[in-house]
Amino acid sequence: MKKSNISKRRRKEHLIAYAFILPDFLGLFIFVIIPIIYAFYISFFKWDFINEKIFVGAANYIRMWKDMNWWNAMLRTLKLTVLYVPLLFCLSLFFAALISTIRSKAGSFIKTSFLMPFAITSVIASTLWMFLYNEKRGYLNAAFKALGLSNQKFLGSGKQALVCIIVVLLWINLGYNMILFLSAIKDIPESYREAAILDGAGRWQVFRYITFPLIRQTSIFILVTTTIASFQVLDLIMVMTKGGPAKATEVGALYIYDRSFNMMEMGYGSALSVFLFFSLLVFSFVQMRLTSEEQGEGV
Amino acid sequence: MKKEPVKIILLVVFSIILLFPIYILFMSAFKEPGELFVVSLWPRKISFDNLKLVLNPKFLNSIKNSLFVSATVTAVAMILHSMCGYALARLDFPGKKLIFTTIISTLMIPTTTILVPLFMVCKSLGIENSYAGLIIPALFNAYGIFLFRQFYLDFPKELEEAAEVEGCGKVRLFVQIVLPLSRPMIVPLTIAFFLGTWNNYLWPLIINKKEEYQTIQVYLANMVSGYSTPWNEVIATAAMSAIPVFLLFLLLQKQLKEGIKVTGIK
Amino acid sequence: MKKITALFMVLVLMMALSACGNKGTKEDSSEQTGTDSSDTTVVKFWSFHAGGEAEFLENVVKEYNAAHDDVQIEHTVVNQSDYTTTLIPTAYANGEAPDILYVEPATFTKYAEKGMLADLSPYYTDELKADILPSALEAVTMDNKIYALPIEMETLGLFYNVDMLKDAGINPPATWDELYDAAKKLTTDDVYGLVLPVEETAYTLFNWWPFMWMAGADVFDDDGNCIVESKEMIKALDYWGRFYQEGLSPASLQIGPWDIGNVGTKAAAMQVSGTYVINAAENDYPAVNIGVVPLPSPDNNPITVAGGQKLAINAQSECKDEAADFIFSLYGSTDIKKAGVWTTEAKFAYPARQSVIDSKSDVFEKGLRSTFTDFYSTAVPEPSYKAEVTDAIGKMLQDVMFGGVSSEDAVKEAQKTIESTMNQ
Numbered sequence: 001m002k003k004s005n006i007s008k009r010r011r012k013e014h015l016i017a018y019a020f021i022l023p024d025f026l027g028l029f030i031f032v033i034i035p036i037i038y039a040f041y042i043s044f045f046k047w048d049f050i051n052e053k054i055f056v057g058a059a060n061y062i063r064m065w066k067d068m069n070w071w072n073a074m075l076r077t078l079k080l081t082v083l084y085v086p087l088l089f090c091l092s093l094f095f096a097a098l099i100s101t102i103r104s105k106a107g108s109f110i111k112t113s114f115l116m117p118f119a120i121t122s123v124i125a126s127t128l129w130m131f132l133y134n135e136k137r138g139y140l141n142a143a144f145k146a147l148g149l150s151n152q153k154f155l156g157s158g159k160q161a162l163v164c165i166i167v168v169l170l171w172i173n174l175g176y177n178m179i180l181f182l183s184a185i186k187d188i189p190e191s192y193r194e195a196a197i198l199d200g201a202g203r204w205q206v207f208r209y210i211t212f213p214l215i216r217q218t219s220i221f222i223l224v225t226t227t228i229a230s231f232q233v234l235d236l237i238m239v240m241t242k243g244g245p246a247k248a249t250e251v252g253a254l255y256i257y258d259r260s261f262n263m264m265e266m267g268y269g270s271a272l273s274v275f276l277f278f279s280l281l282v283f284s285f286v287q288m289r290l291t292s293e294e295q296g297e298g299v
Numbered sequence: 300m301k302k303e304p305v306k307i308i309l310l311v312v313f314s315i316i317l318l319f320p321i322y323i324l325f326m327s328a329f330k331e332p333g334e335l336f337v338v339s340l341w342p343r344k345i346s347f348d349n350l351k352l353v354l355n356p357k358f359l360n361s362i363k364n365s366l367f368v369s370a371t372v373t374a375v376a377m378i379l380h381s382m383c384g385y386a387l388a389r390l391d392f393p394g395k396k397l398i399f400t401t402i403i404s405t406l407m408i409p410t411t412t413i414l415v416p417l418f419m420v421c422k423s424l425g426i427e428n429s430y431a432g433l434i435i436p437a438l439f440n441a442y443g444i445f446l447f448r449q450f451y452l453d454f455p456k457e458l459e460e461a462a463e464v465e466g467c468g469k470v471r472l473f474v475q476i477v478l479p480l481s482r483p484m485i486v487p488l489t490i491a492f493f494l495g496t497w498n499n500y501l502w503p504l505i506i507n508k509k510e511e512y513q514t515i516q517v518y519l520a521n522m523v524s525g526y527s528t529p530w531n532e533v534i535a536t537a538a539m540s541a542i543p544v545f546l547l548f549l550l551l552q553k554q555l556k557e558g559i560k561v562t563g564i565k
Numbered sequence: 566m567k568k569i570t571a572l573f574m575v576l577v578l579m580m581a582l583s584a585c586g587n588k589g590t591k592e593d594s595s596e597q598t599g600t601d602s603s604d605t606t607v608v609k610f611w612s613f614h615a616g617g618e619a620e621f622l623e624n625v626v627k628e629y630n631a632a633h634d635d636v637q638i639e640h641t642v643v644n645q646s647d648y649t650t651t652l653i654p655t656a657y658a659n660g661e662a663p664d665i666l667y668v669e670p671a672t673f674t675k676y677a678e679k680g681m682l683a684d685l686s687p688y689y690t691d692e693l694k695a696d697i698l699p700s701a702l703e704a705v706t707m708d709n710k711i712y713a714l715p716i717e718m719e720t721l722g723l724f725y726n727v728d729m730l731k732d733a734g735i736n737p738p739a740t741w742d743e744l745y746d747a748a749k750k751l752t753t754d755d756v757y758g759l760v761l762p763v764e765e766t767a768y769t770l771f772n773w774w775p776f777m778w779m780a781g782a783d784v785f786d787d788d789g790n791c792i793v794e795s796k797e798m799i800k801a802l803d804y805w806g807r808f809y810q811e812g813l814s815p816a817s818l819q820i821g822p823w824d825i826g827n828v829g830t831k832a833a834a835m836q837v838s839g840t841y842v843i844n845a846a847e848n849d850y851p852a853v854n855i856g857v858v859p860l861p862s863p864d865n866n867p868i869t870v871a872g873g874q875k876l877a878i879n880a881q882s883e884c885k886d887e888a889a890d891f892i893f894s895l896y897g898s899t900d901i902k903k904a905g906v907w908t909t910e911a912k913f914a915y916p917a918r919q920s921v922i923d924s925k926s927d928v929f930e931k932g933l934r935s936t937f938t939d940f941y942s943t944a945v946p947e948p949s950y951k952a953e954v955t956d957a958i959g960k961m962l963q964d965v966m967f968g969g970v971s972s973e974d975a976v977k978e979a980q981k982t983i984e985s986t987m988n989q
Contacts, residue, residue: 137338158967215453225406260412521643528824
């Protein structure tokens with residue numbers, strides 16, 4: 001691209017683009033990027049919030065490498081991500097597709113009810129779900145009993161606790177992501193689908209070859225943001241289990257929080273965060289690459 | 300659409316399951332303290348005592364603060380992010396990929412890690428213990444930019460082309476054509492931003508120590524302190540504090556109904 | 566475009582509506598700022614109390630501010646669980662920490678070692694030093710400096726539902742075997758026999774220490790050697806773990822393990838909790854007959870633990886003298902009225918000063934309090950270990966309670982972890 005070839009119009013477009021981006025970028029730079037750079041910087045120090053920072057080189061990263069508790073926590077994060085992200089994605093897409101075909105007035109009731117849990121703060125959501133999960137006086141076990149099933153420990157069981165938390169996450173986020181899919185599906189001109197049906201396509205084929213490719217940008221968005229969010233689940237776990245029982249729900253974000261604030265090892269906590277940051281970066285870009293390559297187009 | 304009734308029944312049943320915990324929240328707000336933790340589908344005796352305890356000046360003040368902060372964040376963020384998202388999706392300029400990558404990557408650091416430096420930034424700007432401290436850092440969120448960008452990527456090219464033929468400049472095109480047609484995104488984003496700010500707890504807790512600017516989530520969390528939490532009051536407060544958000548949903552519900560861009564093309 | 570305008574109108578409307586809700590509070594805030602003038606010293610004080618305790622603090626701050634023109638206490642109430650975790654460290658890092666803060670055994674060593682707390686020795690009179698219970702004073706002393714002012718002593722006991730035990734024909738347990746048998750008999754499909762803490766927190770350790778001591782175990786010996794790996798520790802862990810493994814104690818709790826609501830709502834028949842719930846036990850559950858006995862022991866020799874909050878002053882503070890004047894006038898003055906009100910009316914706890922205990926002796930014999938008073942002499946101060954040690958013990962407990970790890974393996978691991986952190 002030679003500079004001399006850039007026409008006046010294109011240069012004007014560049015200027016407009018920068019002007020559009022500038023306010024947001026400036027804000028992000030001051031309030032997010034600077035703090036991130038600071039966290040990166042701190043990760044090479046030993047710092048307890050109070051006393052002078054002591055430069056320790058890569059010691060925090062070496063410690064991370066050997067810290068089995070950290071890797072176990074990351075493994076739990078991965079488990080949560082692998083279970084939660086596809087479930088949320090498929091369920092919200094399924095319900096969006098289903099609701100989009102509904103003509104009746106019940107549609108708006110359904111949409112609103114799906115969205116309602118999104119309004120409940122995680123502290124309250126956790127309290128509410130503890131009403132349900134309670135072992136001896138919980139609604140779920142009451143229902144299980146009525147169905148002749150055996151009593152479950154839910155949050156008190158090392159095997160079930162993480163799944164219980166995933167269920168609450170789904171409950172909160174399903175409706176919102178469903179609405180995002182729904183908006184995208186609605187934007188597809190009806191004529192596309194009608195044409196496909198005239199050509200003899202079945203319902204699944206219409207979905208697979210018309211609807212799904214046309215909501216690609218929304219799909220990428222949901223996939224990437226949900227993955228990022230799944231790496232950072234913290235408040236639900238803090239209220240419901242504090243990482244227990246026996247560390248069964250101690251995910252990476254909770255471990256970072258614990259090291260940084262309970263143990264007051266901000267330098268080490270930052271090093272763990274920086275690692276999380278780069279793993280997410282790689283993860284997300286692989287996701288975006290994969291989803292866009294399939295379509296033969298750059299992100 | 301012969302199968303419509305089947306689908307509706309399926310969806311309504313599922314909706315009811317989703318609503319059940321919220322039903323418990325509101326029903327429990329009317330329970331007497333001793334009955335709160337008993338499994339039941341209806342209070343033995345409906346009591347308004349909890350609700351009376353909830354409606355005190357501190358609660359109303361925190362609701363007011365949360366409404367103000369959330370509404371301001373939502374309105375301003377919408378303008379900033381739609382511009383930024385549009386430029387990233389539709390305009391051509393050098394460094395686009397790098398800028399986009401940088402913006403997206405800001406989502407990937409755990410909030411708890413940047414609390415301390417963010418506090419430092421805000422302190423040096425002198426905005427701690429004020430509305431500005433609650434609002435300004437909450438505005439800049441890559442989530443909104445990303446969502447707008449994805450939306451504009453799918454935006455019909457024909458529209459812009461038509462406008463350009465008419466000699467419309469990029470700025471006018473954005474303000475007069477693109478923005479009005481962005482409604483399908485603005486609705487979910489209003490919800491996302493309003494709720495994201497409304498439900499934010501950690502940041503308001505750290506940045507503001509003045510009771511006059513206390514937000515509802517901090518107020519609620521402070522109730523669950525000490526050795527004997529008045530759970531009946533907490534549950535009733537939680538139920539009351541969800542009402543403004545539900546009202547917002549009802550207001551936006553009409554906007555969710557309509558098909559969008561397609562109508563604009565005609 | 567119209568619809569977008571409408572949307573913004575809605576937002577503006579909401580802001581306008583919300584402004585109406587403001588009226589009730591405006592007066593309060595003007596009252597607070599009204600007294601500010603240029604030469605007053607502002608002392609920042611953060612608390613986390615609720616209910617009667619919060620009321621007490623609000624009143625004493627108001628009273629103090631009214632009596633002083635040159636000093637104003639700026640009192641902020643925050644949430645207890647965020648107090649020591651996020652708020653205090655973040656504030657210290659930014660030089661925004663309160664001048665007056667609370668510390669407890671779980672945080673004392675951590676804060677004092679890092680130099681966060683000011684040396685209060687100059688503010689202690691000899692009279693006061695002699696008045697404060699020796700163990701309480703010892704708990705806030707490090708390297709011959711006194712870093713905090715003890716304001717209360719909280720001890721643990723076994724609370725129980727009197728009628729439930731009577732109906733089952735069980736006497737309040739006094740020994741470990743009796744406690745286990747009682748818990749087993751009282752556990753049903755919807756009642757837990759005994760509520761013990763669940764999560765990996767400082768509170769769980771607070772409850773664990775007396776059980777550990779009663780078995781004859783300890784974390785360190787007198788010379789500071791780690792002695793976690795011992796027969797006694799295994800005995801204590803086996804006993805403690807059994808309640809969870811056999812489902813006699815909950816693995817997950819809806820309300821805090823300290824909350825007397827566990828027995829009050831009949832979700833549990835017995836519960837280990839402390840002096841701090843006595844007021845709630847008497848006032849919040851009038852229909853439930855709640856009793857209390859000393860913590861059961863293996864050989865009828867009960868030991869309990871004494872914890873409780875202490876007030877400290879920020880080492881970075883620029884108004885240490887003013888801050889000290891406020892806290893010492895409250896809890897360290899020869900006028901012991903307020904210190905007495907705090908421990909007998911605002912909450913129930915044992916005062917950290919002999920003179921206050923003597924002046925209120927009638928209160929300590931009232932109802933459930935008499936049990937605590939009778940075995941108060943068995944209280945051992947809650948240890949204040951380094952964070953790494955606490956962490957290792959916390960993990961050891963979780964592993965045995967819920968991780969399926971044998972007590973033998975758990976103590977071995979804890980011993981190893983603690984020794985390695987001590988060598989660093």
